[in-house]
Amino acid sequence: MNIQDDKKPLFKWFWNSYVRAHVGVLFIALIFMSIEGSMLGVLSYSIKFLFDNVLVSNDTSSILFVAVLIFSIFSMRAIAGFIHRLMTVNVCQKIIKILQDRMVGHLLNMDVGFHQKNSPGSLMDRVRADSKALSESVSEVFMTVGRDGFSLISLIAVVFFIDWKWSLIAFLGIPFLVMPILLLQGLVRSRAGENRDFESKANVRLDEIFHGITDIKLNKAEKSERNKFFDILQVTHKVRLRLEAGMAGIPAMIDIIAAIGFLAVMIFGAIDITSGSKTIGEFMSFFTAMALIFEPLRRLSNVSGNIQVAMASLERVFKIFEEKPSIVFSNLSRNENEFDKVGLEFESVYFSYAEKKIVENINFEIEEGTSNAIVGYSGSGKTTLFNLITRLIDPITGHIRINGVDLTDISLKELRSLISVVRQDGMMFDETILENIRFGKPMASDLEIRKAAKMAYVDEFSNELKDGLNTVVGPRGSTLSGGQRQRISIARAFLRNSPLLLLDEPTSALDSQSEKLIQKSLSELSKKSTTITIAHRLSTIVDSDKVLVLDNGKIVGQGKHDSLVKESKLYSNLFKSQVEKKNDE
Ligand SMILES: Nc1ncnc2c1ncn2[C@@H]1O[C@H](COP(=O)(O)OP(=O)(O)O)[C@@H](O)[C@H]1O
Ligand SMILES: [Mg+2]
Structure with a gap:
């Protein structure tokens, strides 16, 4: 040989x-x-x-x-x-x-x-x-x-x-x-x-x-x-x-x-x-x-x-x-009630893909139980901030803390249970709607799932289907519309009931009819947790406790809507262009 x-x-x-x-x-x-x-x-x-x-x-x-x-x-x-x-x-x-x-x-x-x-x-x-x-x-x-x-x-x-x-x-x-x-x-x-x-x-x-x-x-x-x-x-x-x-x-x-x-x-x-x-x-x-x-x-x-x-x-x-994973999680376990409510802090965070700078000098604080928003043009780095919070990627320099604890000191299991993410295009599996919602919390009972489905207005369309929540959705959810898939994603978040909720343009795939429904259920959801919403429609964030304005990887303004409209040129431009668009419709 x-x-x-x-x-x-x-x-x-x-x-x-x-x-x-x-x-x-x-x-x-x-x-x-x-x-x-x-x-x-x-x-x-x-x-x-x-x-x-x-x-x-x-x-x-x-x-x-x-x-x-x-x-x-x-x-x-x-x-x-x-x-x-x-x-x-x-x-x-x-x-x-x-x-x-x-x-x-x-x-x-x-x-x-x-x-x-x-x-x-x-x-x-x-x-x-x-x-x-x-x-x-x-x-x-x-x-x-x-x-x-x-x-x-x-x-x-x-x-x-x-x-x-x-x-x-x-x-x-x-x-x-x-x-x-x-x-x-x-x-x-x-x-x-x-x-x-x-x-x-x-x-x-x-x-x-x-x-x-x-x-x-x-x-x-x-x-x-x-x-x-x-x-x-x-x-x-x-x-x-x-x-x-x-x-x-x-x-x-x-x-x-x-x-x-x-x-x-x-x-x-x-x-x-x-x-x-x-x-x-x-x-x-x-x-x-x-x-x-x-x-x-x-x-x-x-x-x-x-x-x-x-x-x-x-x-x-x-x-x-x-190949070894570059993101390593801590093995520390801590007492259970430490993260009942969640506040978040970014300190001088910098991130790049290879040589390409994506976000830099990011500093902000999110208070417990508040609802917050991130706005900015597409490509400005909004989703990247979410990926940093969930540790899909790690900052090159700087720190991110939850309740004062650095993310690197939190175990994977703990971090995942703290955060729910609703993404633009949540993944669906070729299983029933019920199972797709259960994905948010594998141990959930059918009753819990049905409740979550109701709160996310999944029933609105599942009641029309012959098998209801037991309908199989096809490969990657191909038999559902974008809005229907999105509602299933939101139902997952309801089911998870995590203290920190990240919504990445959650209503971008929806028509204005179902957007209203979802908006209602989302504000219901955000009452219970700290939320950060990447908003593509600014009308929905007028009441936010804090808005972060992102431009080309930097925060160029933060505060409440009323002051930002006056102080941030970018924000008022974004807002104006949307109001005009709305009037055109
Ligand atoms: N895997 C990647 N490799 C290289 N560049 C990326 C990668 N993912 C995202 N980017 C770049 O990072 C920038 C910010 O992306 P993103 O945070 O998704 O923007 P937003 O959500 O604000 O539209 C964009 O310029 C995008 O091209
Ligand atoms: Mg994005």
């Missing part, structure tokens, strides 16, 4: 984390493999009895003996083969299961920054295809090395036992194989990684196509999308062909060398038999063993190719585990 030095730690990691637990079972499987494999040697040797004791000596009394012998050999092979295959497949499936589970667990813990860089399609490919390819090629290698290894050993033992000179002649060509096989291995190694990369690319494109189906149709981009996908298929085809050519080349060479060995033995063997120093049975056994050697030898020669395929996937899987 030819594993490059830099791959050794990888292999060790895989062995220790995934294979080691199964060595006991694998060892037993190996025993059955040795039985299946060595039966080939026994079979080839028993040919000698068939010829010498029955056919050549015309002794019919031995027929039964030889028949029973051959039948038992095949039965043993069949039973042993069945058992070790089942055992190996079972271990292989267990490894896939654990590997995929751990990968998903790890990916769920990665922060949003990581998921923005890695497309869902490529991650799906890593979790599903790579773990499968890895585990399957490992089991393929194991099965080949075990079963074919023992076949080879037993057959070689038989041919050397019959005549070592014949054997040496037959294997004469093997040293000439070493160089070309090493060359081909190098080729296969480089192609195996490339092959997985292109297969993954194809999956990524498919994921993007099906996610973007509506936009593709509206832009009439079906043809160009199909062409782009076909281009990837073309390259994948080429790369795959090169990989297979490399892998097929090795057994082909073995066949040629084998033919030469065969010819030589035939000539020498015939001479020995005619001179009487060897029996016909021995020659036939030798010949059968030689013929049987090449199949396992061919498969064994492919082992290194399969290892390369496994390594390519192992590398991709390992890279996923190497």
